[in-house]
Amino acid sequence: MASPAAALLALSLLILWTSPALGGANDAEDCCLSVTQRPIPGNIVRAFHYLLIKDGCRVPAVVFTTLRGHQLCAPPDQPWVDRIIRRLQKNTAKASPALPSPASSLRVLAQNPSP
Template sequence: MTFSNSLTLWAGVLLILSITLWSSATAQSDVAADCCLNTSDRRIPKKFVTSFSIQTGDGPCKIPATVFVTKRGLKLCAPFPSDSPWVTELIENIISAPKTKKHMGKKHRKQ
């Protein structure tokens, strides 16, 4: 009878240990990803867009997309560049746009 109790105790310890290790490994891999879940083919005016990034279908983000960031910081999901000509054109406009320097300091008044 002692052998049976000892075996049950060891089985319980192993079960608790394996659950603890499994939940720890699962918690470490549950990193939230900021992904586009779908895309819209609605054109985005270039005057609203400041930057972009490409989301491949690899990793945690399952669909390929282009993520445009607006002046207000909104992220808009558009089709992958190879799937939509307007996306490619908007990306080229962003890349070729001259970087403007904002005037720092006080405005000068005309006297």
């Protein structure tokens, strides 16, 4: 029969082996292993997000999602990456109309009181 210490050691090893790595916010599959130095055509990109060292990744990157759903890793310090991000942010600002302010809503109600 196995000693309690051996059983405890086996259980501890099993827990460590099956648990995610300690100390990182992201799992390895969430991070980029490398980034492309070739510019990505901006017209195929629909979204982006950052994966940085502070997030637990070894390679800082901007992840662009293409119109077809592919994810491409790019270096965050390149001018062509900044241009794509600015274009996406500009398009997002145009696409989402500003919400009416509460004051303008009150003016409309005052002009058109319901019976």
